[in-house]
Amino acid sequence: MSTKNTDIVLSASEQRERRKQILYKILPVVSILLLVALWIAASGGESSSFPSPMDVYDRFLRFMEKPIQKLSLWQHILASLKRVLIALLASWVLGISFGILIGWNKKANALLGPIFTAIRVVPPLAWIPLITIWFGTGEFPKILVVFLGAVMPVVVNTQAGMSNIDQQYLDVGRIFNANKRQMLLDFAIPSALDAIFAGVRTSASAAWMVVLAAEMLGGKSGVGFLITRGMDSGDLPLVLLSMICIGIIGAILAISMQLIERGVCPWTAKKSN
Amino acid sequence: MDGKKVKLSLEHISQSYVLNNRAFDAVQDINFDVYDSEFLVLLGPGYCGKTVLLNIISGLEEPVDGTVRLDGEVVKGSDPRIGMVFQKTSLLPWKTVMENVEVGPKMAGVAKEERRKTAQKYIDLVGLQGFEKSYPTQLSGGMKQRVGIARAYTNSPEILLMDEPFGALDAQTRYSMEEEIQKIWQSEKRTIIFVTNNIEEAVYLGDRIVLLTNRPAHVKAIYDIDLPRPRDTVSPEFLRIRKEISDNTDLAL
Ligand SMILES: Nc1ncnc2c1ncn2[C@@H]1O[C@H](COP(=O)(O)OP(=O)(O)OP(=O)(O)O)[C@@H](O)[C@H]1O
Ligand SMILES: [Mg+2]
Numbered sequence: 118m119s120t121k122n123t124d125i126v127l128s129a130s131e132q133r134e135r136r137k138q139i140l141y142k143i144l145p146v147v148s149i150l151l152l153v154a155l156w157i158a159a160s161g162g163e164s165s166s167f168p169s170p171m172d173v174y175d176r177f178l179r180f181m182e183k184p185i186q187k188l189s190l191w192q193h194i195l196a197s198l199k200r201v202l203i204a205l206l207a208s209w210v211l212g213i214s215f216g217i218l219i220g221w222n223k224k225a226n227a228l229l230g231p232i233f234t235a236i237r238v239v240p241p242l243a244w245i246p247l248i249t250i251w252f253g254t255g256e257f258p259k260i261l262v263v264f265l266g267a268v269m270p271v272v273v274n275t276q277a278g279m280s281n282i283d284q285q286y287l288d289v290g291r292i293f294n295a296n297k298r299q300m301l302l303d304f305a306i307p308s309a310l311d312a313i314f315a316g317v318r319t320s321a322s323a324a325w326m327v328v329l330a331a332e333m334l335g336g337k338s339g340v341g342f343l344i345t346r347g348m349d350s351g352d353l354p355l356v357l358l359s360m361i362c363i364g365i366i367g368a369i370l371a372i373s374m375q376l377i378e379r380g381v382c383p384w385t386a387k388k389s390n
Numbered sequence: 391m392d393g394k395k396v397k398l399s400l401e402h403i404s405q406s407y408v409l410n411n412r413a414f415d416a417v418q419d420i421n422f423d424v425y426d427s428e429f430l431v432l433l434g435p436g437y438c439g440k441t442v443l444l445n446i447i448s449g450l451e452e453p454v455d456g457t458v459r460l461d462g463e464v465v466k467g468s469d470p471r472i473g474m475v476f477q478k479t480s481l482l483p484w485k486t487v488m489e490n491v492e493v494g495p496k497m498a499g500v501a502k503e504e505r506r507k508t509a510q511k512y513i514d515l516v517g518l519q520g521f522e523k524s525y526p527t528q529l530s531g532g533m534k535q536r537v538g539i540a541r542a543y544t545n546s547p548e549i550l551l552m553d554e555p556f557g558a559l560d561a562q563t564r565y566s567m568e569e570e571i572q573k574i575w576q577s578e579k580r581t582i583i584f585v586t587n588n589i590e591e592a593v594y595l596g597d598r599i600v601l602l603t604n605r606p607a608h609v610k611a612i613y614d615i616d617l618p619r620p621r622d623t624v625s626p627e628f629l630r631i632r633k634e635i636s637d638n639t640d641l642a643l
Contacts (some may be wrong), residue, residue: 187403203426222448285478285480286480288476289480289493290497292493293470294451294468294470294498295497296497299497303497304482307484307485308482363510383525384483384485384526384527
């Protein structure tokens with residue numbers, strides 16, 4: 118192949134690459150516009166009971182003036198977020214520790230693994246009646262339900278990561294005469310971090326889902342409560358407004374998890390750059 | 391042999407595994423001595439059991455039979471006097487180049503400042519200055535092998551096991567790495583046991599070559615290579631030895 122030829126091929130492929138890049142920037146915008154258009158179409162017509170984007174925006178403005186249950190929209194969002202964050206922190210600390218214990222120590226796994234599996238197969242929402250009987254309807258029982266939903270994926274992924282460590286890393290530890298503590302802290306846990314973070318990511322989305330469900334079942338604050346309130350009072354714009362908030366916050370949570378992962382595991386970030 | 395001090399000896403080393411309920415011999419009755427400060431090459435066809443043998447010498451695996459002696463004493467488990475450069479590099483992806491290289495003294499509890507000084511010396515020696523803060527994923531194959539070599543040297547072992555360190559490199563990089571490892575060995579005299587399946591590489595580097603058979607591996611012949619270094623790979627003498635060994639080598643399965 119002559120150099121001239123490769124030049125042409127290169128620039129053509131470069132052009133194609135650039136066009137692709139532009140396309141990938143445009144497509145998401147197109148899809149959101151399409152969704153809004155569909156929404157407007159679906160809500161069109163006088164008889165439609167489905168609120169339009171304008172109705173939802175009006176509802177938003179009204180909410181800003183008149184709180185629900187003495188709380189503004191932001192305070193409701195904060196109430197949900199507070200529950201989620203407390204439950205998440207607890208689930209990470211306890212879930213990762215427990216996952217490491219049963220993933221690394223075979224005896225601990227034989228002893229505690231079956232108990233964990235038995236608890237794990239019960240969905241977190243099924244705990245609500247029992248937890249309500251035991252702890253009433255305050256803040257703590259809600260956080261506890263969210264914790265139960267969040268801690269399961271953390272434990273499962275941590276355990277999987279810790280029991281499937283690539284032998285070559287452990288061999289390095291042995292060649293350099295690492296003691297048991299060093300083996301765990303310098304070799305095993307770092308090499309399981311990928312798996313642990315997969316659990317952390319899942320826990321964030323699980324916690325967000327469970328908190329909404331828990332709030333819908335009882336409570337006087339939170340975004341889940343807003344949805345129930347909208348439904349009970351036939352206030353559909355409020356329902357849609359809450360759904361949009363849920364979507365946006367869910368996305369922000371997911372992005373935050375990625376940022377945390379990059380902060381804790383800088384080597385994975387460098388790989389993708 | 392005349393005046394040479396035996397550093398390491400392998401006595402009747404055998405290893406077998408159970409595969410599908412049948413005994414599977416990987417290594418069979420291996421005996422040879424390694425002299426102090428020599429560059430010994432273990433040459434053998436693919437899958438013949440070279441890595442298994444190194445794992446036994448390094449204490450990662452226990453043989454079903456036989457003993458490894460270092461300075462006359464039986465070696466049990468992994469010993470800090472024996473270092474290893476792994477076939478798969480086995481760099482720790484979550485550590486930077488510096489953190490990978492200093493891992494040996496760190497495990498031994500050496501203070502940070504001191505172990506960093508040693509690590510830096512070997513990072514410079516393998517030509518990686520400026521990459522101390524890089525992560526393994528940011529390095530090329532040849533650079534990763536250099537990190538693996540620096541990591542092994544930083545722990546100051548008396549014997550270095552190198553498991554096909556250049557096997558995954560392109561020919562060009564391989565030649566320059568062979569030259570460099572020879573220079574490093576000449577400036578930092580240690581005993582090296584170097585595994586390869588490449589005859590030219592073996593004749594270029596080895597003071598002696600232990601030729602292994604197909605699996606189960608046992609010693610087929612031992613060659614003394616008395617050519618002056620650095621060796622000329624196209625000199626008649628080099629080519630003659632190369633052919634002699636090649637004619638005596640089992641074809642890989
Ligand atoms: N732990 C093990 N259990 C069962 N079989 C094993 C084990 N370790 C190695 N073997 C087998 O022993 C044989 C020799 O393996 P080894 O890795 O030593 O080969 P090698 O000479 O290093 O080959 P290569 O040049 O490809 O690195 C292979 O057939 C391998 O499958
Ligand atoms: Mg091998």
